[in-house]
Amino acid sequence: MTVPKTGVLVLDCSEPEALARFYAALLDAEVGPADGDSDLLLLTGGAGVLLGIRRDLGHAPPSWPRPEDSLQAHLRILVEPDLLDEAEREAVGLGARPVDATQDSMGPEQRTDQRRYTDPAGHSFVLAAVRQSSGA
Template sequence: MTVAKTSVLVLDCAEPESLAHFYAELLGADIRPGDGFDMVEVVGGPGVHLAICRDHGYAPPSWPRPEDSQQAHLRILVAPEDLDEAEREAVSLGARPVSADAEEGPRDARLFSDPAGHTFTLAATGVKR
C-alpha cells in the first residue's frame, strides 16, 4: 500500500513575507502562516502551493551564469493567448526578465526572476521545454 503524499516547493529568501506577496498576486492565491516562525505559504487553486522560508544567509542564484546552478525554478502555465498579459502582470509585480538565449521574436516560454532572484518560466499551455 502506498502512503498518500503531497508536496510543496519551498523557496528560500531573505524576506519571505514580501516574496509570498509577489507569488500570491502573480498566482491569484492566498497567503497563510507556514510551519514555523520563518515560513509563509502561498495557497491557491489546484496545483498552487508554495512555501517561502527565511534564510538568514540567503544569496540568490546567479543562473544563467555558469558559476552557480539554477537550483530550482517554477513553471507557471497560462493559455497561449494570455501569455503577453501574464508577462506584463509579472513585470508589474517586480519580476525581471532573464535572457537565457539569443532567441528573437515571439516565444511561447519566457524566463524571469522573482524579486528574490529565483527563476520562473511563464509558458503557454502545451509547450514542451
C-alpha cells in the first residue's frame, strides 16, 4: 500500500509574510503557519495546500530570464483565456513585474496565450491561458 502524500512548491524569500500576502491575493487563498516550522507559511484554497513561502535570510532573488535560457523553476498559474487580460491587471496591481518576452528563449515572437512576470521577491511565474474543463 502506498502512503498518501501531497507535494507543494515552496518559494524562499527574505520576507515571507509580504510574499504570502501577494500570492494569497492573486490565488484567492488563505495564509497560515505550517505546523512545526515557524519559518514556513502555507497558502490553502478549496483544493488544499497551493503553495509554501519560507523565510531564508540569505535569499538572493533568482535571475530570469537567464542568459542560457534556463527557467530552473517557475509557477504556472492557469487562467481561462477570456480572463487573461483581467488576471494580468490583477497581478501587476498586486506588485508583479512583467518580464520582457523578447529577452527569453522564444525570441521576438511573444506568445499571446501566456505572460511572464516576477513576483515582488523576484521569483518567476507565468499566467497561462488554459481552458479548464467544467467537469471534475
